[in-house]
Amino acid sequence: MYRNILIPTDGSPLSTAAAHAGVALAAQCGAAVVGVHVAPEYQYPVNIEIVVPEYPTEDDYRAAMRRRAADYLDQVRAEADALGVRFHGITVLADNTADQIVHAAGQNGCDLIFIGSHGRSGLGQLLLGSTTHKILTSCKIPALVYRVPHGRGPGDAAQAAAPALRIRRILLPTDGSALSEAAAQHGIALAAAIGASVVGMHVMPEFHTFAYHTELLEDTRAMFEEESREYARKFLAAVESAARTAGVECLTTDVAHDHPWEAMIDTARELGCDLIVMASHGRKGVRSLLMGSETQKVLNHCAIPVIVYR
Numbered sequence: 404m405y406r407n408i409l410i411p412t413d414g415s416p417l418s419t420a421a422a423h424a425g426v427a428l429a430a431q432c433g434a435a436v437v438g439v440h441v442a443p444e445y446q447y448p449v450n451i452e453i454v455v456p457e458y459p460t461e462d463d464y465r466a467a468m469r470r471r472a473a474d475y476l477d478q479v480r481a482e483a484d485a486l487g488v489r490f491h492g493i494t495v496l497a498d499n500t501a502d503q504i505v506h507a508a509g510q511n512g513c514d515l516i517f518i519g520s521h522g523r524s525g526l527g528q529l530l531l532g533s534t535t536h537k538i539l540t541s542c543k544i545p546a547l548v549y550r551v552p553h554g555r556g557p558g559d560a561a562q563a564a565a566p567a568l569r570i571r572r573i574l575l576p577t578d579g580s581a582l583s584e585a586a587a588q589h590g591i592a593l594a595a596a597i598g599a600s601v602v603g604m605h606v607m608p609e610f611h612t613f614a615y616h617t618e619l620l621e622d623t624r625a626m627f628e629e630e631s632r633e634y635a636r637k638f639l640a641a642v643e644s645a646a647r648t649a650g651v652e653c654l655t656t657d658v659a660h661d662h663p664w665e666a667m668i669d670t671a672r673e674l675g676c677d678l679i680v681m682a683s684h685g686r687k688g689v690r691s692l693l694m695g696s697e698t699q700k701v702l703n704h705c706a707i708p709v710i711v712y713r
Contacts, residue, residue, distance in 0.1 A: 404596035405434040409513040411504050412440055414475035420551045421519025424568035424708075426482040428517065428547075431570065431597045435489035438479040439507045441500045442468040469494055501537030508544060515710075516546040520702075539683070539702075539711055545589065547710045548702055568708065570594075573601045574676040576667050579638040582682040586712035587642050590680030591649050593710075600652035602674055603642030606663040607631040632657065664700035671707060680710040 410425040412418040422438070429436045445464045459467065476492035483490035491511070495503045508516050518535050539546055549568065573594050575587040587603065594601045610627050635657035646653035654674070660666035671679055683698055702709055 404593050405429070405432045405515045407437050407511060407513040407515075408432075408434050409437045409439060409504065409508040409511065409516045410479060411500075411516075411518065412438055412475050412479055414440075414471070414478070417519045417551050418475075419478060421517065421549045422479045423482055424519075424549050425517035425547075426479065426486055426488055427568050428570070429483070429488045430486040431568075432593075433596075434515075435491070436479065436483050437491050437493065437507070437511045437513055438476045439493045439495065439504060440472040440475050441495045441497055441503045442472060444496055444498050465496060468496060501534045501541065504534075504538055505542045508542065514544055516542055516544065518546060518548050519551050520548050543713060545710050545712045547708055549708045550706055568677075570597055570599050570677045572674065572676045572678075573599055574604060574667065574671045574674070574679045575601050575642055576604045576606065576663070576679070576681050577638045577642055578605065579634065579641075580682065580684075582684055582712070584641060586680055586682040586710075588645055589712050590678075590710070591642075591645050591651050591653075593680065594646075594651045595649040599677075600654070601642070601646055602670070602676060603639045603646070603653060603655040604667065604670055605635040605638045605657045606666045607635055607657055607659045609659050609661050628659075631659070662700075664697045664704065667697075667701055668705050671705070676707065678708050678710065679705065680712060683711050683713045 408425060408429045410422050412422050426436055428434075445461045447461075448458060472494040473492075476494070480490045480492060482488075493507055493511070495507065497503045504516065507513075516538060518538060520532060520535050535548060539548070570593075573590045575590045577583045577587050591601055593599070608631065610624050639655040639657065643653050643655060656670060656674075658666045658670060667679065667681070670676075679701065681698055681701065698711060702711070
């Protein structure tokens with residue numbers, strides 16, 4: 404399925420936990436891992452007349468950054484060696500971290516970027532990290548966002564002890580768009596490669612009353628619901644057919660809900676899914692540089708990993 408998985412690391416407990424999960428996925432898929440650390444560029448002193456004596460030279464700074472990068476990458480290498488996964492490490496000195504990660508993925512033939520993100524509560528749920536968001540909106544390959552449990556302080560053991568990723572059931576939301584169908588095909592191919600099952604899902608809009616003549620409401624509701632279910636049957640039949648062809652066990656479900664992202668998260672939890680594979684955009688407002696609102700909301704609130712397919 405995947406040949407090379409790119410795993411960025413900055414040595415933090417978050418990225419260490421994500422790397423642990425990413426290497427486990429690589430082992431499950433038979434893929435190699437490309438680890439990358441992006442260190443900030445050397446900052447020249449603004450006023451050379453007030454440079455403190457211990458301010459490093461550019462050569463000293465670069466050497467120190469490469470030593471630190473080697474330490475971080477060696478942690479990922481050790482995980483890979485323990486699971487028999489091929490590993491290659493890259494160090495980049497640049498200030499545009501997201502761009503460098505996407506570039507490294509392209510230069511090294513990677514077909515998945517594996518990114519760690521905090522699983523926060525409260526207001527922290529509303530935002531992804533800026534680097535993660537930039538990667539998701541600029542990369543041309545699928546990216547997996549792995550939620551790491553957020554503890555009470557930096558270096559919390561909950562992050563370092565995050566469970567290894569083991570995928571047994573994959574949720575595949577579809578709205579019938581070409582991109583969501585391609586995302587479902589991607590999820591089915593992944594399931595076939597690792598021996599997982601899939602759940603095809605379509606979220607139908609709920610019926611809302613706008614009619615003035617109340618005697619028309621029941622007929623209108625029935626027609627609306629039947630038309631919605633017909634679309635659901637059509638979209639889910641395509642997922643079932645693709646899964647059958649790939650020899651993958653498949654369940655399907657349709658749900659009426661005004662907030663598709665909530666329905667997706669609830670369904671994934673209720674059916675014991677370990678992963679959601681979804682398109683970066685749906686039928687509403689497809690734009691090449693921005694993620695669709697439903698995808699963004701799933702990423703912000705979901706506790707399980709999500710693959711964003713572009």
